[in-house]
Amino acid sequence: MxxxxxxxxxxxxxxxxxxxxxxxxxxxxxxxxxxxxxxxxxxxxxxxxxxxxxxxxxxxxxxxxxxxxxxxxxxxxxxxxxxxxxxxxxxxxxxxxxxxxxxxxxxxxxxxxxxxxxxxxxxxxxxxxxxxxxxxxxxxxxxxxxxxxxxxxxxxxxxxxxxxxxxxxxxxxxxxxxxxPAARVLAGLEDMAGGFTRLTGGRVDVAGGGGYVSRSLDLVSSTVTRRFPCLYDPEARRSKMLRPRSLLALxxxxxxxxxxxxxxxxxxxxxxxxxxxxxxxxxxxxxxxxxxxxxx
Ligand SMILES: C[S@@+](CC[C@H](N)C(=O)[O-])C[C@H]1O[C@@H](n2cnc3c(N)ncnc32)[C@H](O)[C@@H]1O
The missing domain is CATH 3.40.50.150 (Vaccinia Virus protein VP39)
Structure with a gap:
């Protein structure tokens, strides 16, 4: 009009x-x-x-x-x-x-x-x-x-x-x-059972190995990219991708x-x-x- x-x-x-x-x-x-x-x-x-x-x-x-x-x-x-x-x-x-x-x-x-x-x-x-x-x-x-x-x-x-x-x-x-905090945003969108108590923004390469950088779900998430953040299980050292709806919410x-x-x-x-x-x-x-x- x-x-x-x-x-x-x-x-x-x-x-x-x-x-x-x-x-x-x-x-x-x-x-x-x-x-x-x-x-x-x-x-x-x-x-x-x-x-x-x-x-x-x-x-x-x-x-x-x-x-x-x-x-x-x-x-x-x-x-x-x-x-x-x-x-x-x-x-x-x-x-x-x-x-x-x-x-x-x-x-x-x-x-x-x-x-x-x-x-x-x-x-x-x-x-x-x-x-x-x-x-x-x-x-x-x-x-x-x-x-x-x-x-x-x-x-x-x-x-x-x-x-x-x-x-x-x-x-x-x-x-x-x-x-x-990320925990509040992801509640109801992701299943965090089974040890997935943290988020990871990816692997780092350091001399002698490297590993996942992870942060508490009580903080804001690391930057959202195509592959990260993922949920992270620090005991089992495994990660799980977030769903698109969670990335949208973050x-x-x-x-x-x-x-x-x-x-x-x-x-x-x-x-x-x-x-x-x-x-x-x-x-x-x-x-x-x-x-x-x-x-x-
Ligand atoms: C950073 S993203 C834009 C994000 C967007 N402003 C938003 O808020 O959702 C960059 C976009 O530029 C587009 N793009 C990259 N090179 C381009 C070009 N030469 N001409 C037009 N679009 C281009 C990509 O397809 C992509 O969607």
Missing amino acids: PLDAADAASVVVVVDLFCGIGGFSEGARQAGASVALAVDSWRAALDAHASRHPEAEHWCEELGGDVAEFAGRVRAAVPTGCRLHLHRSPPCQQLSSLNPGGDRVEGMRLVTWYLDVVDALRPHSWTMEQVPHPAVLRLLTERRAPFGVLRFDEFGVPTARRRVIAGTVDFDALPRREAP QSFPRGYLDAAAPGTEDARLMIGNAVSPALARALMTAVCGGERAIM
Whole structure:
């Protein structure tokens, strides 16, 4: 339904680039923003996004090409007069310390591409999420882009994830919210009987052997990735993978988030591990929306 000018000016409209299954979009929706456009090159992730945000336009395409051409198409797709918020979380594998073989040049090219899109579109507000690689922090400093390195558990997300978030948000002023321990989040979702009393974030290799790093279920979980955390039995030294619904809960998604899209288990794990936690996105977008009227 077209908005009149007064309504339009009070609405925050989100364009979510590299949208995945929509962790950022979900948090933005909860904060009262309206998702107008979502773009990703992975069809299955985009379909999952569309199942939760049918109101948005969805473009399945490879991002990173001609900036002016792309900015022109985005401008044409967004309702005029609205307050535009641009977000992007490009793939972090290329720049992650967990992936020493990542293509750093390609990772940095997509970061630069996005900052160029921000310059071309000049949205009312913008955000970007990335692993805190030194090259990313250096580029943000050079481009005079404000940023903060945020711990997600300070925003109610029950994981130890830490990311650089750049953009037009006062990061220090964001309200902090305590995250629940993993045990409370997983209760009713996983069977912890049989000695599975801890979580593991994976094996470490050390001289003379190595073993699983584990942490108490009374703490927040280690970062959610495709394979971890797992439940861990320290006596028997065995681990057990969590179900996708548990990974969703640890990432602060609402229950049943992927039910309508029903991706295969392996795809679901990757999509969930990739996601921006909705609780963090909600905190960012509540600051952006500033109590504006929500479109439901
Ligand atoms: C970190 S994930 C995005 C997570 C998402 N923001 C969320 O909150 O759920 C990165 C996404 O970028 C997509 N991607 C990677 N390279 C791309 C490219 N060149 N163009 C478009 N999408 C790309 C992947 O398919 C993946 O879904």
